[in-house]
Amino acid sequence: MSPNQTPMTSVDRAWLKMDTPENPMMISGILALEKQVSINRLKRLLEERFLRFRRFRQRIVEHGDKAFWQDDPLFDLDNHLHQIALPGKADKAALQQLVGDLNSTSLDFRRPLWQMHYIDNYEGGAALLVRIHHCIADGISLVRVMLALADKTPEPRLTKVAANQPASVPGERSFLQNTLHRAVDNIHTAVDQTSLFVKSVREQPNYPIKLASTAGDIAMDLLKLGLARFEPETGLRHPLSGRKQVAWAEPLDLAEVKACAKALGGTVNDALLCAATGAIHRLFKANKEAIPDCGIRVAVPFNLRPLDQPIDTLGNEFGLVLVTLPVEVADPVMCFRQVQENMNRIKRSYQAQVTYSLLDLFGRGPDILERRALGLLSHKASAVLTNVPGPKDALYLAGSKITQPMFWVPQSGTIGIGMSIFSYAGTVQFGITVDKAIQAKPDAVMKHFRESFQALSHAALAGRQGPTGQPPGRQAV
Numbered sequence: 128m129s130p131n132q133t134p135m136t137s138v139d140r141a142w143l144k145m146d147t148p149e150n151p152m153m154i155s156g157i158l159a160l161e162k163q164v165s166i167n168r169l170k171r172l173l174e175e176r177f178l179r180f181r182r183f184r185q186r187i188v189e190h191g192d193k194a195f196w197q198d199d200p201l202f203d204l205d206n207h208l209h210q211i212a213l214p215g216k217a218d219k220a221a222l223q224q225l226v227g228d229l230n231s232t233s234l235d236f237r238r239p240l241w242q243m244h245y246i247d248n249y250e251g252g253a254a255l256l257v258r259i260h261h262c263i264a265d266g267i268s269l270v271r272v273m274l275a276l277a278d279k280t281p282e283p284r285l286t287k288v289a290a291n292q293p294a295s296v297p298g299e300r301s302f303l304q305n306t307l308h309r310a311v312d313n314i315h316t317a318v319d320q321t322s323l324f325v326k327s328v329r330e331q332p333n334y335p336i337k338l339a340s341t342a343g344d345i346a347m348d349l350l351k352l353g354l355a356r357f358e359p360e361t362g363l364r365h366p367l368s369g370r371k372q373v374a375w376a377e378p379l380d381l382a383e384v385k386a387c388a389k390a391l392g393g394t395v396n397d398a399l400l401c402a403a404t405g406a407i408h409r410l411f412k413a414n415k416e417a418i419p420d421c422g423i424r425v426a427v428p429f430n431l432r433p434l435d436q437p438i439d440t441l442g443n444e445f446g447l448v449l450v451t452l453p454v455e456v457a458d459p460v461m462c463f464r465q466v467q468e469n470m471n472r473i474k475r476s477y478q479a480q481v482t483y484s485l486l487d488l489f490g491r492g493p494d495i496l497e498r499r500a501l502g503l504l505s506h507k508a509s510a511v512l513t514n515v516p517g518p519k520d521a522l523y524l525a526g527s528k529i530t531q532p533m534f535w536v537p538q539s540g541t542i543g544i545g546m547s548i549f550s551y552a553g554t555v556q557f558g559i560t561v562d563k564a565i566q567a568k569p570d571a572v573m574k575h576f577r578e579s580f581q582a583l584s585h586a587a588l589a590g591r592q593g594p595t596g597q598p599p600g601r602q603a604v
Contacts, residue, residue: 131197131198132188132195132196132197133185133195133196133197134193134194134195134196135187135193135194135195135196135262136442136443138442138443138444139262139263139442139443140194140262142260142261142262142443143187143194143260143261143262145261145537145539145540146233146260148233148369149367149368149369149543149562150367150369150537150538150539150540150542150543151230151231151232151233151234151537152260152261152262152537152539153230153233153234153258153259153260153261153537154258154259154260154261154266154269154534154535154536154537155226155229155230155256155257155258155259155534155535156256156257156269156270156273156532156533156534156535157222157226157254157255157256157257157375157532157533157534158254158255158257158273158524158529158531158532159222159249159250159252159254159529159530159531159532160249160252160253160254160255160524160527160528160529160530161252161527161528161529161530162251162252162253162527162528163247163252163253163527164245164253164524164525164526164527165525165526166208166210166245168525168526169208169245169255169524169525170204170208172276172524172525173204173208173243173276174204176275176276177272177276178204180272180441181198182196182239182263182264182441183239183241183263184198184199184202184239185197185198185199185239186199186236186237186238186239186240187236187240187262199238199239202238202239206238207238207239207241207242207243208243208245209242209243209244209245210244210245210247211244211245211246211247212246212247212248213225213246213247213248213249214248217248217249217250218250219250219375221249222246222249222254223372223373223374223375223569225246225256226256226373227370227371227372227373227560229242229244229256229258230258230371230373230535230560231369231370231371234258234260240259240260240262240263241257241258241259241260241263242257242258243255243256243257243258244256252527252530253527255524257273261443261536261537262443263441264441264442264443265428265442265443265444266428266513266515266534266536267428267515268441268442268444269441270515270517270534270549272441274517274518274522274532276524277522277523277524277529278522278523278524279520279522279523280523281523281526281527281528282526358423358424358506358507358508358509359419359421359423361411361416361419361423361509362411362414362416362565362566362567363407363423363509363510363543363544363565363566363567364509364541364543364565365543365562365564365565365566366541366564367541367543367562367564367565368562368563368564369562370562370563370564371560371561371562371563372560372561372562372563372568372569373535373558373559373560373561373569374558374559374569374570374572374573375531375533375556375557375558375559375573376556376557376558376573376574376576376577377577378531378551378554378555378556378557379554379555379557379577379580380553380554380555381395381550381553381554381555382553383584384398384399384555384580384584386584386587386588387580387583387584387587387588390587390588391460391463391467391587393463393467394467394470395550396470396514397463397466397467397470398463398580398583399514399548399555399557399580400450400452400466400470400512400514401459401462401463401466401579401583402557402576402579402580402583403425403452403512403546403548403557403576403579404452404453404454404456404462404466404579405459405462405575405576405578405579405580405582405583406572406575406576406578406579407423407452407454407572407575408454408455408456408457408462408579409575409578409579410567410571410572410575411454413571413575414566416566418454418455419454419455420455421451421455422451422452422453422454422455423451423452423454423509423510424449424450424451424452424507424508424509425449425450425452425508425509425510425511425512425546426447426448426449426450426508426510426511426512426542427447427448427449427450427473427511427512427513427514428447428511428513428536448473449507449508450469450470450473450512451469452466452469453465453466453469459579459582459583459586460583460586460587462583463583463587506540506541508542509542509544510538510542510544510545510546511536511537511538511539511542511544511545511546512545512546512547512548513534513535513536513545513546513547513548514547514548514549515534515547515548515549515550516550517532517549517550517551517552518551518552519552519553520552521551521552522552529551531551531556532549532551532556533547533549533556533558534547534549534558535547535558535560538560538562543561543562543564543565544559544560544561544562544565544567545559545560545561546558546559547559547560557573557576558573559572559573
């Protein structure tokens with residue numbers, strides 16, 4: 128390894144190796160803009176705020192079973208930022224088709240693994256499509272990086288950064304510095320952990336028993352994950368074609384979602400997961416397909432990075448949890464109760480930490496081990512579902528208001544459906560990406576999602592729940 132190469136972490140390498148022609152490991156996002164913007168101003172923004180992360184100037188080089196980050200000596204922003212325009216009336220359907228086409232195309236591994244398309248002529252304004260490989264960072268981090276391009280007002284001050292002089296970034300060090308810092312960090316960690324253990328034993332004599340119990344819980348969650356049943360064979364699971372279709376719904380009012388959740392004594396996340404569950408229930412009914420009586424599972428990314436800390440370094444710091452959606456339950460309030468119980472059970476588990484550790488293990492091993500493990504795990508979920516909190520106020524990109532943002536994380540293995548929930552400026556955005564071979568029309572699912580939420584909201588606000596928050600005469604499952 129040369130001094131100008133930085134070793135890729137084992138978790139990031141695991142996501143790199145998941146890339147397949149059917150499922151490119153790209154996190155993608157679309158930002159709809161109220162008006163067109165200057166491409167030169169957009170470039171200045173990228174130079175100042177995006178390229179300050181050295182990762183976006185680096186390509187991947189591999190030596191045997193090791194992967195490294197290396198500065199691209201031929202880096203040129205014009206290889207990554209493209210200006211195009213939609214033809215004709217340029218409505219949402221046209222933009223959705225373009226996004227689906229680009230999301231079906233893999234990134235160029237000879238260059239840093241990201242691309243942006245500035246799209247003119249979209250509903251009187253413009254749009255920005257962003258695609259970034261998952262090995263660079265997790266979805267929550269990248270959403271925060273992208274939103275950091277935006278401002279709270281249309282006219283911020285910009286400081287130009289020389290394009291051929293990468294800004295220094297906290298956390299980007301030389302190989303020697305990385306080695307020394309890692310050794311010092313390990314010593315400090317060992318000292319801190321020893322001190323914490325001694326202090327905990329003094330204050331709580333039964334602390335070692337609690338520690339052993341926690342270790343037992345983690346082992347049990349690992350066993351449960353390994354023994355979890357495969358997903359039922361439904362129209363949601365089908366050999367993948369590699370052609371992506373995307374859609375996003377008209378936004379929901381966040382205040383209405385909060386009122387619904389409060390009336391039912393749950394969280395906004397519970398209400399939105401219930402709406403997604405209802406959308407899949409309606410999809411099964413519309414396709415005249417038998418609904419699995421044991422529900423279906425979705426893989427939900429669980430953030431392990433503190434949200435109150437700035438994003439100084441990139442990388443993947445999240446685990447996956449398998450959440451059962453009770454699609455067999457037609458009653459919206461009963462469905463809500465089941466979703467709520469399932470989520471509470473997940474919150475008490477160590478499943479996210481277990482899956483993060485498994486990714487770390489897979490990233491260190493041979494490729495064949497990861498492919499087999501990935502194939503095994505991907506048979507235990509029918510879709511990936513993300514719920515990312517966004518800014519409370521509207522933002523501006525290069526002087527233009529962002530009217531509607533939407534982000535998608537990739538699906539892995541044999542999973543061909545990804546659903547995304549994103550809150551922004553008092554609204555909730557819902558979108559989906561579906562492999563073309565799967566029996567699910569994206570626009571139809573968007574309609575089902577809205578209908579499902581409206582049914583839940585009507586039931587909640589109509590007082591169908593009892594005084595304790597439970598449906599009259601029923602208990603939470």
